[in-house]
Amino acid sequence: MAVLRGERTVEVDAPVARCFQIAADVSSAPGWQPALRSVELLEADGAGRAARVRASFDAKVRSLEETLRFAYQEPGAITFSQERGDVRSLRGWWRFEELPAGRTRATYGLEVEPSRMLGMLLRGPAEASVREHLLGAADALKVRVESGA
Numbered sequence: 780m781a782v783l784r785g786e787r788t789v790e791v792d793a794p795v796a797r798c799f800q801i802a803a804d805v806s807s808a809p810g811w812q813p814a815l816r817s818v819e820l821l822e823a824d825g826a827g828r829a830a831r832v833r834a835s836f837d838a839k840v841r842s843l844e845e846t847l848r849f850a851y852q853e854p855g856a857i858t859f860s861q862e863r864g865d866v867r868s869l870r871g872w873w874r875f876e877e878l879p880a881g882r883t884r885a886t887y888g889l890e891v892e893p894s895r896m897l898g899m900l901l902r903g904p905a906e907a908s909v910r911e912h913l914l915g916a917a918d919a920l921k922v923r924v925e926s927g928a
Contacts, residue, residue, distance in 0.1 A: 786888035787917035805829035887917040
């Protein structure tokens with residue numbers, strides 16, 4: 780199977796710094812990201828943010844366990860990549876762009892090369908359904924930030 784990739788962009792009624800702050804709080808993300816079941820902090824960076832985590836994802840067709848490495852370019856971007864796990868490779872990102880009136884354009888993206896077994900499960904309509912489910916983090920960020928939580 781080919782690489783599963785996609786991006787979702789939302790406009791959030793909040794400043795870039797607030798969007799970055801919520802997205803950078805990786806340990807709290809299972810409380811608002813629909814596909815993320817749990818996060819275990821393995822290592823923090825100098826600012827106390829998650830640098831390396833073990834994460835469990837609901838990929839609809841099966842659960843995935845991944846060890847991810849995070850990098851932060853405050854306030855404009857967060858990137859993460861797989862160190863080890865159930866897929867061949869995983870790379871993701873958040874990008875935040877300032878809009879007029881204190882609004883933010885937030886983009887969440889993923890590129891996943893599934894394992895052979897997962898690739899077999901992701902044929903046909905299941906692939907689009909899983910992609911939509913995983914990219915739901917962008918919509919969830921909008922709800923989380925705008926709710927004031």
